[in-house]
Amino acid sequence: MKAVVISQAGGPEVLKIEERPVPVATEDQTVIHIKAFSVHRYEVLTREGGSPSVKFPRVIGVEAVGEVEQPSKNSKLVKGQRVLVVNGGFGRAFDGSEQQYALVPDDILHPVDFDGSWVDFANYPETFYTAFGALKATKLHEGQTLLVRGGTTGVGMAAITMANAMGLKVTATTRREERKQDLIDLGAKKAVIDNGKLETEETFDGLIDMVGAPVLSDSLAHVKRGGMYTLVGMLTGEWIWKNFDPFENLGGKYVTVFDGVDINDDVINEMFKLINDNNLQIPISKVFTLDEIQAAQEYVMKRDRPMGQVIVTTD
Numbered sequence: 001m002k003a004v005v006i007s008q009a010g011g012p013e014v015l016k017i018e019e020r021p022v023p024v025a026t027e028d029q030t031v032i033h034i035k036a037f038s039v040h041r042y043e044v045l046t047r048e049g050g051s052p053s054v055k056f057p058r059v060i061g062v063e064a065v066g067e068v069e070q071p072s073k074n075s076k077l078v079k080g081q082r083v084l085v086v087n088g089g090f091g092r093a094f095d096g097s098e099q100q101y102a103l104v105p106d107d108i109l110h111p112v113d114f115d116g117s118w119v120d121f122a123n124y125p126e127t128f129y130t131a132f133g134a135l136k137a138t139k140l141h142e143g144q145t146l147l148v149r150g151g152t153t154g155v156g157m158a159a160i161t162m163a164n165a166m167g168l169k170v171t172a173t174t175r176r177e178e179r180k181q182d183l184i185d186l187g188a189k190k191a192v193i194d195n196g197k198l199e200t201e202e203t204f205d206g207l208i209d210m211v212g213a214p215v216l217s218d219s220l221a222h223v224k225r226g227g228m229y230t231l232v233g234m235l236t237g238e239w240i241w242k243n244f245d246p247f248e249n250l251g252g253k254y255v256t257v258f259d260g261v262d263i264n265d266d267v268i269n270e271m272f273k274l275i276n277d278n279n280l281q282i283p284i285s286k287v288f289t290l291d292e293i294q295a296a297q298e299y300v301m302k303r304d305r306p307m308g309q310v311i312v313t314t315d
Protein backbone atom coordinates (compact mmCIF):
# COMPACT_ATOMS: atom_id res chain seq x y z
CA MET A 1 0.00 0.00 0.00
CA LYS A 2 0.97 3.65 -0.37
CA ALA A 3 1.70 5.77 2.70
CA VAL A 4 2.79 9.41 2.86
CA VAL A 5 5.59 9.44 5.41
CA ILE A 6 7.14 12.56 6.94
CA SER A 7 10.63 11.77 8.27
CA GLN A 8 11.52 15.31 9.29
CA ALA A 9 9.73 18.66 9.55
CA GLY A 10 9.85 20.92 6.50
CA GLY A 11 8.17 22.16 3.32
CA PRO A 12 5.79 20.16 1.10
CA GLU A 13 8.76 18.14 -0.22
CA VAL A 14 9.01 16.21 3.09
CA LEU A 15 5.70 14.47 2.24
CA LYS A 16 7.16 11.29 0.67
CA ILE A 17 5.17 8.36 -0.72
CA GLU A 18 6.46 4.97 0.53
CA GLU A 19 5.36 1.40 -0.18
CA ARG A 20 4.44 -0.32 3.08
CA PRO A 21 2.78 -3.65 3.95
CA VAL A 22 -0.94 -3.49 4.74
CA PRO A 23 -1.23 -3.64 8.57
CA VAL A 24 -2.71 -6.66 10.36
CA ALA A 25 -5.57 -6.41 12.88
CA THR A 26 -4.94 -7.14 16.58
CA GLU A 27 -7.17 -7.91 19.60
CA ASP A 28 -8.49 -4.35 19.74
CA GLN A 29 -7.20 -2.57 16.62
CA THR A 30 -9.03 -2.82 13.30
CA VAL A 31 -7.57 -2.37 9.81
CA ILE A 32 -9.53 0.11 7.68
CA HIS A 33 -9.25 0.80 3.98
CA ILE A 34 -9.08 4.60 3.84
CA LYS A 35 -11.04 5.98 0.90
CA ALA A 36 -10.77 9.74 1.40
CA PHE A 37 -9.90 12.47 3.91
CA SER A 38 -9.96 16.26 4.25
CA VAL A 39 -6.79 18.31 4.42
CA HIS A 40 -6.63 21.24 6.86
CA ARG A 41 -4.36 24.19 7.52
CA TYR A 42 -3.17 22.83 10.88
CA GLU A 43 -1.76 19.75 9.11
CA VAL A 44 0.58 22.09 7.25
CA LEU A 45 1.63 23.42 10.66
CA THR A 46 2.23 19.84 11.86
CA ARG A 47 4.31 19.08 8.75
CA GLU A 48 6.38 22.20 9.44
CA GLY A 49 7.15 20.96 12.98
CA GLY A 50 4.60 23.20 14.72
CA SER A 51 2.97 20.33 16.69
CA PRO A 52 5.70 19.32 19.17
CA SER A 53 3.74 16.24 20.34
CA VAL A 54 3.95 14.73 16.82
CA LYS A 55 7.22 12.80 16.50
CA PHE A 56 8.57 11.96 13.04
CA PRO A 57 8.61 9.63 11.16
CA ARG A 58 4.82 9.85 11.06
CA VAL A 59 1.92 9.50 8.62
CA ILE A 60 -0.14 12.57 9.53
CA GLY A 61 -3.86 13.35 8.99
CA VAL A 62 -6.29 13.30 11.92
CA GLU A 63 -9.45 12.15 10.13
CA ALA A 64 -10.52 9.67 7.46
CA VAL A 65 -13.49 7.84 6.01
CA GLY A 66 -13.36 4.33 4.64
CA GLU A 67 -14.47 0.78 5.19
CA VAL A 68 -13.49 -1.99 7.55
CA GLU A 69 -10.89 -4.21 5.89
CA GLN A 70 -10.08 -6.60 8.77
CA PRO A 71 -11.98 -6.26 12.07
CA SER A 72 -10.06 -6.69 15.32
CA LYS A 73 -10.63 -9.89 17.31
CA ASN A 74 -12.94 -8.00 19.73
CA SER A 75 -14.67 -5.77 17.18
CA LYS A 76 -18.40 -5.81 16.51
CA LEU A 77 -17.78 -4.27 13.08
CA VAL A 78 -17.77 -6.35 9.90
CA LYS A 79 -15.66 -6.23 6.73
CA GLY A 80 -17.01 -3.63 4.31
CA GLN A 81 -18.80 -1.54 6.96
CA ARG A 82 -18.52 2.25 6.49
CA VAL A 83 -16.60 4.00 9.24
CA LEU A 84 -15.01 7.29 10.12
CA VAL A 85 -12.11 8.04 12.42
CA VAL A 86 -11.22 11.40 13.89
CA ASN A 87 -8.71 12.56 16.53
CA GLY A 88 -7.91 10.29 19.51
CA GLY A 89 -4.23 10.30 18.52
CA PHE A 90 -4.86 9.36 14.86
CA GLY A 91 -2.18 11.01 12.71
CA ARG A 92 -0.47 12.35 15.80
CA ALA A 93 0.45 9.63 18.36
CA PHE A 94 0.19 6.93 15.69
CA ASP A 95 -0.11 6.83 11.89
CA GLY A 96 -3.15 8.60 10.46
CA SER A 97 -5.07 9.22 7.26
CA GLU A 98 -2.44 9.93 4.58
CA GLN A 99 -2.19 6.25 3.54
CA GLN A 100 -4.37 3.59 1.91
CA TYR A 101 -4.87 1.38 4.99
CA ALA A 102 -4.58 2.17 8.70
CA LEU A 103 -4.53 0.25 11.96
CA VAL A 104 -7.06 2.00 14.20
CA PRO A 105 -7.92 1.42 17.89
CA ASP A 106 -11.53 0.21 18.06
CA ASP A 107 -12.57 2.91 20.52
CA ILE A 108 -11.99 5.70 17.98
CA LEU A 109 -13.62 3.93 15.03
CA HIS A 110 -17.23 4.98 14.40
CA PRO A 111 -19.68 3.18 12.09
CA VAL A 112 -21.76 5.74 10.16
CA ASP A 113 -25.03 5.70 8.28
CA PHE A 114 -24.22 7.75 5.15
CA ASP A 115 -24.84 6.57 1.58
CA GLY A 116 -23.14 9.32 -0.48
CA SER A 117 -19.80 9.20 -2.33
CA TRP A 118 -16.50 8.83 -0.46
CA VAL A 119 -15.58 12.41 -1.36
CA ASP A 120 -18.87 13.73 0.05
CA PHE A 121 -18.47 11.55 3.16
CA ALA A 122 -14.92 12.90 3.71
CA ASN A 123 -16.36 16.42 3.84
CA TYR A 124 -17.97 15.75 7.23
CA PRO A 125 -15.91 14.16 10.02
CA GLU A 126 -13.87 16.77 11.84
CA THR A 127 -15.38 19.86 10.27
CA PHE A 128 -19.01 19.00 10.95
CA TYR A 129 -18.28 17.35 14.29
CA THR A 130 -16.48 20.50 15.45
CA ALA A 131 -19.33 22.71 14.28
CA PHE A 132 -21.93 20.41 15.84
CA GLY A 133 -20.01 20.25 19.11
CA ALA A 134 -19.68 24.04 19.13
CA LEU A 135 -23.41 24.43 18.45
CA LYS A 136 -24.26 22.11 21.34
CA ALA A 137 -21.83 23.98 23.60
CA THR A 138 -23.52 27.27 22.69
CA LYS A 139 -26.84 25.89 24.11
CA LEU A 140 -29.29 27.70 21.83
CA HIS A 141 -32.84 26.72 21.01
CA GLU A 142 -35.07 27.16 17.97
CA GLY A 143 -35.74 30.79 17.03
CA GLN A 144 -32.65 32.19 18.81
CA THR A 145 -29.94 34.15 17.01
CA LEU A 146 -26.41 32.93 16.29
CA LEU A 147 -23.38 34.73 14.89
CA VAL A 148 -20.78 32.55 13.14
CA ARG A 149 -17.53 34.55 13.10
CA GLY A 150 -15.40 33.04 10.32
CA GLY A 151 -18.41 31.88 8.32
CA THR A 152 -16.41 30.90 5.23
CA THR A 153 -14.15 28.46 7.10
CA GLY A 154 -15.07 24.78 6.73
CA VAL A 155 -16.23 24.72 10.36
CA GLY A 156 -18.12 27.98 9.87
CA MET A 157 -19.97 26.73 6.78
CA ALA A 158 -20.88 23.49 8.57
CA ALA A 159 -22.15 25.52 11.55
CA ILE A 160 -24.31 27.69 9.28
CA THR A 161 -25.96 24.73 7.54
CA MET A 162 -26.62 22.79 10.75
CA ALA A 163 -27.76 25.82 12.78
CA ASN A 164 -30.17 26.74 10.00
CA ALA A 165 -31.55 23.18 9.98
CA MET A 166 -31.98 23.44 13.78
CA GLY A 167 -34.15 26.54 13.35
CA LEU A 168 -31.63 29.15 14.54
CA LYS A 169 -31.44 32.58 12.89
CA VAL A 170 -27.89 32.70 11.62
CA THR A 171 -25.68 35.67 10.75
CA ALA A 172 -22.20 34.86 9.42
CA THR A 173 -19.03 36.83 8.68
CA THR A 174 -16.35 36.98 6.01
CA ARG A 175 -13.60 39.48 5.29
CA ARG A 176 -14.58 39.55 1.61
CA GLU A 177 -17.56 41.36 0.11
CA GLU A 178 -17.80 38.86 -2.78
CA ARG A 179 -18.39 35.95 -0.38
CA LYS A 180 -21.43 37.43 1.40
CA GLN A 181 -23.86 35.85 -1.06
CA ASP A 182 -22.20 32.43 -0.54
CA LEU A 183 -23.00 32.69 3.17
CA ILE A 184 -26.65 33.50 2.41
CA ASP A 185 -26.78 30.58 -0.04
CA LEU A 186 -25.57 28.26 2.75
CA GLY A 187 -28.45 29.32 4.98
CA ALA A 188 -27.33 32.49 6.79
CA LYS A 189 -30.07 35.15 7.07
CA LYS A 190 -27.46 37.92 7.04
CA ALA A 191 -23.80 38.22 6.06
CA VAL A 192 -21.54 40.75 7.77
CA ILE A 193 -18.07 41.99 6.87
CA ASP A 194 -15.35 41.34 9.44
CA ASN A 195 -12.45 43.74 9.11
CA GLY A 196 -11.21 43.13 12.64
CA LYS A 197 -14.33 44.92 13.87
CA LEU A 198 -17.70 43.58 12.80
CA GLU A 199 -19.74 45.84 10.54
CA THR A 200 -22.92 45.44 12.59
CA GLU A 201 -24.34 46.79 15.86
CA GLU A 202 -26.49 43.70 16.42
CA THR A 203 -26.09 41.42 19.45
CA PHE A 204 -26.76 37.66 19.39
CA ASP A 205 -27.92 34.89 21.74
CA GLY A 206 -24.83 32.89 20.82
CA LEU A 207 -21.55 33.34 18.96
CA ILE A 208 -19.23 30.68 17.53
CA ASP A 209 -15.77 32.11 16.87
CA MET A 210 -13.10 30.77 14.53
CA VAL A 211 -11.04 33.98 14.43
CA GLY A 212 -9.91 34.17 18.04
CA ALA A 213 -7.86 36.24 20.43
CA PRO A 214 -7.27 39.63 18.74
CA VAL A 215 -11.00 40.19 18.17
CA LEU A 216 -12.25 38.75 21.46
CA SER A 217 -13.53 42.05 22.92
CA ASP A 218 -15.32 42.88 19.69
CA SER A 219 -16.87 39.39 19.59
CA LEU A 220 -18.07 39.57 23.20
CA ALA A 221 -19.57 43.00 22.52
CA HIS A 222 -21.90 41.23 20.04
CA VAL A 223 -23.15 38.66 22.58
CA LYS A 224 -26.32 39.50 24.55
CA ARG A 225 -26.33 39.38 28.36
CA GLY A 226 -27.10 35.74 29.19
CA GLY A 227 -25.70 34.62 25.82
CA MET A 228 -22.89 32.16 25.14
CA TYR A 229 -19.57 32.72 23.34
CA THR A 230 -17.91 29.51 22.08
CA LEU A 231 -14.31 29.65 20.91
CA VAL A 232 -13.41 27.08 18.25
CA GLY A 233 -10.33 28.35 16.43
CA MET A 234 -7.53 30.89 16.31
CA LEU A 235 -7.23 31.72 12.60
CA THR A 236 -5.10 34.75 13.43
CA GLY A 237 -2.48 32.48 15.02
CA GLU A 238 -2.60 34.34 18.36
CA TRP A 239 -3.41 31.95 21.20
CA ILE A 240 -3.39 34.10 24.33
CA TRP A 241 -6.05 36.58 25.47
CA LYS A 242 -3.88 39.56 26.35
CA ASN A 243 -5.03 42.59 28.38
CA PHE A 244 -8.40 40.96 28.91
CA ASP A 245 -10.65 42.91 31.28
CA PRO A 246 -13.36 40.51 32.50
CA PHE A 247 -15.64 43.16 34.03
CA GLU A 248 -15.47 45.25 30.87
CA ASN A 249 -16.10 42.26 28.54
CA LEU A 250 -18.00 39.53 30.34
CA GLY A 251 -20.89 41.22 32.17
CA GLY A 252 -23.68 38.60 32.26
CA LYS A 253 -22.20 36.50 29.44
CA TYR A 254 -20.94 32.91 29.30
CA VAL A 255 -17.74 31.74 27.63
CA THR A 256 -16.60 28.26 26.65
CA VAL A 257 -14.21 26.48 24.27
CA PHE A 258 -14.95 23.51 22.02
CA ASP A 259 -11.78 21.39 21.91
CA GLY A 260 -12.95 18.26 20.07
CA VAL A 261 -11.69 15.92 22.77
CA ASP A 262 -14.94 14.00 23.34
CA ILE A 263 -15.94 12.14 20.18
CA ASN A 264 -18.71 9.63 20.72
CA ASP A 265 -21.06 7.45 18.67
CA ASP A 266 -24.25 9.02 20.06
CA VAL A 267 -23.26 12.54 18.99
CA ILE A 268 -21.99 11.27 15.60
CA ASN A 269 -25.30 9.47 14.99
CA GLU A 270 -27.31 12.53 16.03
CA MET A 271 -25.22 14.68 13.69
CA PHE A 272 -25.56 12.34 10.68
CA LYS A 273 -29.32 12.17 11.29
CA LEU A 274 -29.42 15.98 10.98
CA ILE A 275 -27.17 15.82 7.88
CA ASN A 276 -29.15 13.03 6.19
CA ASP A 277 -32.60 14.42 7.08
CA ASN A 278 -31.73 17.84 5.66
CA ASN A 279 -29.26 16.80 2.95
CA LEU A 280 -26.65 19.17 4.42
CA GLN A 281 -23.50 19.81 2.42
CA ILE A 282 -20.79 22.43 2.19
CA PRO A 283 -18.75 23.21 -0.92
CA ILE A 284 -15.69 21.20 -1.89
CA SER A 285 -12.92 23.47 -3.11
CA LYS A 286 -10.83 20.79 -4.88
CA VAL A 287 -10.20 17.02 -4.87
CA PHE A 288 -6.67 15.58 -5.08
CA THR A 289 -5.27 12.03 -5.19
CA LEU A 290 -2.84 10.66 -2.58
CA ASP A 291 -0.01 11.05 -5.11
CA GLU A 292 -0.81 14.78 -5.19
CA ILE A 293 -0.57 15.26 -1.41
CA GLN A 294 2.13 17.93 -1.69
CA ALA A 295 -0.04 19.98 -4.05
CA ALA A 296 -3.06 19.44 -1.76
CA GLN A 297 -1.20 20.88 1.24
CA GLU A 298 0.03 23.85 -0.79
CA TYR A 299 -3.46 24.46 -2.12
CA VAL A 300 -5.14 24.47 1.30
CA MET A 301 -3.03 27.50 2.30
CA LYS A 302 -3.81 29.56 -0.82
CA ARG A 303 -5.68 32.76 -0.04
CA ASP A 304 -7.53 32.99 -3.32
CA ARG A 305 -8.70 29.42 -3.70
CA PRO A 306 -12.46 28.86 -4.02
CA MET A 307 -14.30 28.52 -0.72
CA GLY A 308 -14.71 24.94 0.50
CA GLN A 309 -12.88 21.93 1.79
CA VAL A 310 -9.88 20.19 0.25
CA ILE A 311 -10.33 16.43 -0.11
CA VAL A 312 -7.83 13.68 -0.97
CA THR A 313 -8.87 10.28 -2.34
CA THR A 314 -6.58 7.31 -1.82
CA ASP A 315 -7.37 4.79 -4.63
Ligand SMILES: NC(=O)c1ccc[n+]([C@@H]2O[C@H](COP(=O)([O-])OP(=O)(O)OC[C@H]3O[C@@H](n4cnc5c(N)ncnc54)[C@H](OP(=O)(O)O)[C@@H]3O)[C@@H](O)[C@H]2O)c1
Pocket residue numbers: 040041042126127130150152153154155156173174175176179210211231232233234235236258259260261308
Ligand atom coordinates in the same frame (compact mmCIF):
# COMPACT_ATOMS: atom_id res chain seq x y z
N1 LIG B 1 -11.66 23.24 18.25
C1 LIG B 1 -11.59 22.24 17.39
O1 LIG B 1 -11.81 21.07 17.72
C2 LIG B 1 -11.25 22.55 15.96
C3 LIG B 1 -11.41 21.59 14.96
C4 LIG B 1 -11.18 21.95 13.62
C5 LIG B 1 -10.77 23.25 13.32
N2 LIG B 1 -10.57 24.15 14.33
C6 LIG B 1 -10.14 25.53 14.05
O2 LIG B 1 -11.21 26.19 13.38
C7 LIG B 1 -10.68 27.21 12.52
C8 LIG B 1 -11.26 27.01 11.13
O3 LIG B 1 -10.67 25.85 10.55
P1 LIG B 1 -11.07 25.41 9.08
O4 LIG B 1 -10.19 24.27 8.70
O5 LIG B 1 -12.53 25.26 9.03
O6 LIG B 1 -10.60 26.74 8.27
P2 LIG B 1 -10.45 26.99 6.71
O7 LIG B 1 -11.54 26.30 5.99
O8 LIG B 1 -9.05 26.70 6.30
O9 LIG B 1 -10.70 28.57 6.67
C9 LIG B 1 -10.26 29.37 5.63
C10 LIG B 1 -10.93 30.74 5.75
O10 LIG B 1 -10.62 31.36 6.99
C11 LIG B 1 -10.74 32.78 6.85
N3 LIG B 1 -9.55 33.36 7.48
C12 LIG B 1 -8.26 32.99 7.30
N4 LIG B 1 -7.45 33.76 8.08
C13 LIG B 1 -8.24 34.61 8.76
C14 LIG B 1 -8.02 35.65 9.70
N5 LIG B 1 -6.78 35.96 10.10
N6 LIG B 1 -9.07 36.32 10.18
C15 LIG B 1 -10.32 36.02 9.79
N7 LIG B 1 -10.61 35.03 8.89
C16 LIG B 1 -9.58 34.35 8.39
C17 LIG B 1 -10.78 33.06 5.35
O11 LIG B 1 -12.11 33.43 5.01
P3 LIG B 1 -12.48 34.91 4.43
O12 LIG B 1 -11.34 35.35 3.60
O13 LIG B 1 -13.75 34.66 3.68
O14 LIG B 1 -12.73 35.77 5.63
C18 LIG B 1 -10.42 31.72 4.73
O15 LIG B 1 -11.07 31.50 3.50
C19 LIG B 1 -9.15 27.06 12.57
O16 LIG B 1 -8.63 28.01 13.49
C20 LIG B 1 -8.95 25.65 13.09
O17 LIG B 1 -7.72 25.50 13.76
C21 LIG B 1 -10.82 23.83 15.62
